[in-house]
Amino acid sequence: MIDVHNTAVLAQAQDGSPFTLVIAIALIVVIVAGIWKTFEKAEKPGWAALIPIFNVIVLLDIAERPIWWIFLFLVPFVNFIIGIVIAVDIAERFGKGVGFGLGLAFLGFIFYPILGFGSAEYRPTGRQ
Numbered sequence: 001m002i003d004v005h006n007t008a009v010l011a012q013a014q015d016g017s018p019f020t021l022v023i024a025i026a027l028i029v030v031i032v033a034g035i036w037k038t039f040e041k042a043e044k045p046g047w048a049a050l051i052p053i054f055n056v057i058v059l060l061d062i063a064e065r066p067i068w069w070i071f072l073f074l075v076p077f078v079n080f081i082i083g084i085v086i087a088v089d090i091a092e093r094f095g096k097g098v099g100f101g102l103g104l105a106f107l108g109f110i111f112y113p114i115l116g117f118g119s120a121e122y123r124p125t126g127r128q
Contacts, residue, residue: 031109037116038062042093042124063089064125094120 036046039058048058053070060069063086073079087108088101094115103111 027109030113034113034116038090038094038112041116041120042122059086059090062093062122064093065089091115093124094122096120 032049035049035055039048039062040046042062044058044062049055056070056073057067060067065086069082069086072082084102084105087105088098091097091101091104096115100111100115104115
């Protein structure tokens with residue numbers, strides 16, 4: 001026998017309110033805009049923030065890391081460490097410290113807009 005009450009509760013739990021949808025879309029727009037502006041500050045195409053794998057390649061370029069590191073993102077647990085290293089490298093290229101890099105790694109939805117719309121300037125080191 002089908003329990004109608006539990007089915008209705010599950011259907012309601014999956015149905016999001018319009019307010020939640022608006023907040024989610026606004027958050028996504030702010031994050032993408034922050035990464036877009038960060039890319040433009042680094043003299044990279046801003047639209048690259050919208051292309052899934054290409055945006056990681058651009059981040060590797062900004063961090064001045066070899067492109068083959070993209071394969072390290074496919075290795076479990078290693079990808080976590082590589083993500084932190086790249087975030088710290090990006091922060092350093094913009095004159096920020098390790099703490100800001102950790103913010104980029106763990107709270108990117110806050111720190112990328114700060115980096116993109118803030119006064120930080122891109123300063124490549126020339127290594128790679």
